Structures are given as C-alpha cells and as structure tokens.
Amino acid sequence: MTDDVYSVDHTQDDGHRRGVSVRLTVPEMDCPSCAQKVDKSLQRVDGITEAMLQPTTGTATVTYDSEQVSESDVVAAIEGAGYEVVSSGSDDESTDGMGIAPPSDIWTSPRALKTWVGAVFVTLGLLVEFVLTGVDPTIATIIDYPLSVADGLFLVAIVSSGYPVVRSGYYSARNLSLDIDLLMGTAIIAATGIGYFVEAATLAVLFSIAELLEDYAMDRARDSLRELMELSPDEATVRREGEEVTVPAEDVAIGETVIVRPGDKIPLDGSVADGESAVDESPITGESVPIDKSTGDDVYAGTINEGGYLEVEVTSTAGESTLSQIIELVQGAQEKKTDKEQFVDRFAGYYTPTVVVLAILTAAVPPLLIGDGLTLDVAGTSVVLPGGWQAWFIRGLTLLVIACPCAFVISTPVSVVSGITSAAKNGVLIKGGDHLEAMGEVDAVALDKTGTLTK
Secondary structure, eight states: OTTTEOOOOOOOOOOOOOOOOEEEETTTSSSSSHHHHHHHHHTSSTTEEEEEEEEETTTEEEEETTTTTOOOHHHHHHTTEEEOEEEEEESSOOOOSSSSOOOOOOOSSHHHHHHHHHHHHHHHHHHHHHHHTTTEEEEEEEEEEEEEEEHHHHHHHHHHHHHHHHHHHHHHTTOOOOOOOHHHHHHHHHHHHHOOOHHHHHHHHHHHHHHHHHHHHHHHHHHHHHHHHTTTTEEEEETTTEEEEEEEEOOOOOEEEEEEOTOOOSOOOOOEEEOOOEEOOHHHHHOOEEEEEEETTOTTOOEEESSOOEEEEEOOOOSSSSSHHHHHHHHHHHTTOOHHHHHHHOOOOOOHHHHHHHHHHHHHHHHHHTEEEEEETTTTEEEEEEEEEEHHHHHHHHHHHOOOOOOHHHHHHHHHHHHHHHHHHHTTOOOOHHHHHGGGGOOOOOOOOOOOOOO
C-alpha cells in the first residue's frame, strides 16, 4: 500500500476522464494505515477519479473532475480523515520544491511535547504512589469515585499524551477504518472509564513514543530523497543581452548560455561552449575521478565544476535533465510494490481485526468460564488462573498493545525507499523494490577488467 496508486474510478459516460490534478502535502500521512484512511475519505467524494497517495514522501496527487468538485473539496476530504494539508500546487509543481513533505523536527513537534509532558506526569504519579503508599489523600470525587493525588497526575498524562491517539481513533471510526489508532484510542478510554488511570496513562505515553519513532524512521527516508534532489542547484547564472543574470533554473531555455564558475554546481545539462575544467561527475555516474571537459563536451546538471571557468550551452530544460530523469526513475521505483510489501498489506488487513477479536475474547471469555478464579493441578504443581473482569480486561489491553502492527507494516516500505535512494546517490539505479530484494539472493558478481558491469 505504500506509494500505491489508490484509484477511485468515476469515468464519464463517453469513457474519457476529464479533470485536473493537484499535489497536496500531507506530512502526517506517513504509513500505509494513514493512506488507507485518506483513501476511504476521498472515495466518498464524487468527482475524484484517481488518488496517488505516497506515505514515504507525505504527498497526495489527486485527479478530479473540476465540474463536480474543487480543490477545496479535496482538501476538506483529506482533513476529514484527520490529516492536515499544509500546501498544495498543480501536478507539475513540487511541495517543498521537491515533491516531498518538508522536513520537521520530530522530537520538538507539538505531538512530541505532549508526549514528554505525559511521560513526566506518569513518572510523577508513580513516584507519588510509591511515596504515599496507603496514605495518598483524596483530592476530588468524580461520580462517587475518589481521586488521589497520583490519580490526578495520571489523568493529566492521559489528557496530554492520549488526546492525539483518541483523536486519530475518532477519525478512524468516522472513516470506518479498523486500525491501530482506533484500537489504542478505545483502550485508553476504556481503561480510564473503569478507573485504571495508571494503565491508561502508561498506554498513552508508550504508544505515543512508538508513533514518534515511526515518524522519525519515515522522516529519515524522506531526508534521503531530499538529499538526492538537492544535487541540482535551484538557480543558474545566464548571459542575456550581454549581461549575467541569476534566474531560477527552471526558467532557463534550451540554447541559452549558463556561466559556471569554479566550485559551482552545473545547473542544467548542456555542452561546453567555452572554457576548460575538470568536472566531478560522481553524483551522476559514480565516477570518483574528475573528468576533464573542454569545448564540445557534454556536462550534466548536479555535477561540480572543480577549478576552471565554463560557459555551457543548455541542451535540456531543468525537468528533462539527466538528474531529473534519475530522480523520476527513483520515485517511480518506489511506487512499485515488492512481493513482500504486497504480502504485508494483505497480512495487515487480516491481522488488525484478528487482534481485536482476540483481545475481546481475552477480556470477556475467561471471567465467564472461571468466575472468580480456578486452580489447576499440573504435574503436581498448582496453577492458579485468576478470575475477575478487571484482571482479564487488563490482559485484553495488554494484547492490544503488544500486537500493534504499525512498525511491522512500515518496515518494508521504509527499507525499500532508503535502499533505492541510497543506491541512486552512489550512482546505482535500481528499477524497483523487487530488484532490490532480488539482490539479496546474489552470491557472486562478475566484473570485467575495467571494473564495470555490462548488460
């Protein structure tokens, strides 16, 4: 499901699609489960013909019939799934200039700050419970339930760390998506409702920390994509009407002359019109030794002019440069799901409902069967099975927590994205995740005397 094309076909009677595309930045959409919720919300909007949701880049490219819906309707649908849209643009524009959600400081984000506050209050509550064991005074009474000092601290932790979880669970329920957010939100509310404040607070804090770690892993994958795209400079120095002017690289036309001084990156593909220099082409070809360039030689965007002065006649636009094609290939490769990713997606579809059923059975069946408890004699040893609704309810909650599938579901796509992007930065283009996985089965690689691989 990661980097998939989620298609919602609303073709016209004549069999042709009509409409426009918009690319939206959705930074918090960083896992397949998130993309599923957005997809379900978009499916309910008539007029949307196709949605390509890419959790690894945090972007959604949506094609819609402009006669039926507007861009604001698309944004509203995504926000209706619980995710903020921070920017938008036409299909050929990028989000942060690269088509990737902008970088964020995971550990100081609002979600992280709420998590740290919750962790502090859980710790304080446990300390108070330990220090005031047996004498913890009642500070308030809610519906005939006495609240101690420790309970008050735990409630603060629940509100702080649990609110984002419960909010996500609400949007999951609203979009009829049975996912881990709904499970955790339900567990926090249920534990709080029966007075298990320390369990609810601990669950909220630990799950929030797990979410932050997953966000961090996805942000690292996005960073590797940004580094690849940052190889090409955004601006170019062009000679126009006898003067040197600095303009955005995408505004330079074929046939114009670009000035490249020592140490500068070459902004566009072209042919050397004047000058001589050594050019570091390692970002494109992987060749570690700079290549001497002179009049008539081809140069590539993203490569570095080592020491001489060059005038380059542009032969391709920014969007058609060799580097742009490499980036396009890398992004296209990431959109191809591997066999393992497809298996993980299918598995997750059955896994979460199964966990829910098992958790409910764990909490409900034993108290009905064994009542207040049961003692068994196993090989001369007495084994006590505790009874009571509260004990088995806690076991049901525990099953929900330890069975959380989020890390499992995102592990494969994050690994594929990181591997393909890292290879591209080192001059190796991999056509897709399947090919990357196949390399794990390679036992030997044969090279000729020049050290190159040939088809």
